[in-house]
Amino acid sequence: MRYADRNANADLMGRFDEVYERYTKLRGGLGTLQARLKDVNATASSPTRLVTVKVGPQGQLIELVIHDDAYRRYPARELSSLILGLTRTAAAEAAEKMQQLLGEFMPAGTGAAEFVRTGDFDSLLSRTDETLGKPTAAGRDD
Numbered sequence: 001m002r003y004a005d006r007n008a009n010a011d012l013m014g015r016f017d018e019v020y021e022r023y024t025k026l027r028g029g030l031g032t033l034q035a036r037l038k039d040v041n042a043t044a045s046s047p048t049r050l051v052t053v054k055v056g057p058q059g060q061l062i063e064l065v066i067h068d069d070a071y072r073r074y075p076a077r078e079l080s081s082l083i084l085g086l087t088r089t090a091a092a093e094a095a096e097k098m099q100q101l102l103g104e105f106m107p108a109g110t111g112a113a114e115f116v117r118t119g120d121f122d123s124l125l126s127r128t129d130e131t132l133g134k135p136t137a138a139g140r141d142d
Contacts, residue, residue: 026105033105040101042093044086048073051082057098059091 040057050070054063070079099114106112114123 029105033101036101037098040094040097042090042097044090044093046070046082046086050074051079051086053083053086053090055087055090055094057094059087059094061087 037057041054041062043052043054045052048070050067050073052063052065053061056062064083066079066083074082102112111123111126115121
């Protein structure tokens with residue numbers, strides 16, 4: 001005959017209550033999170049302030065300001081490279097902001113915030129893979 005360990009059961013129920021409370025908080029805050037994520041943007045400007053880019057939450061270019069003097073100061077190829085570089089800088093900043101916002105709502109280590117920053121799907125599944133004892137991306141040959 002097997003007996004239930006009351007202390008283990010109480011610990012398990014306490015853990016369940018904790019997880020359920022975090023889930024309820026996350027679920028209740030999803031509307032707020034979505035609204036805040038939608039409003040994320042970032043701006044980067046050249047040192048001369050002749051070129052400024054603004055990107056949205058996914059790093060998409062939503063505004064580009066090129067002052068007339070920029071056309072005189074920069075050759076076309078250099079201006080193009082400058083715009084691309086500024087866009088990458090602003091996109092990285094937007095991703096960092098997204099990651100910080102997600103960190104306020106998602107439990108640490110879930111991988112969601114890392115996915116937003118890198119776009120790497122393995123980060124979404126890494127915790128589950130660890131739990132199930134599956135090899136992680138670093139240990140796989142895809």
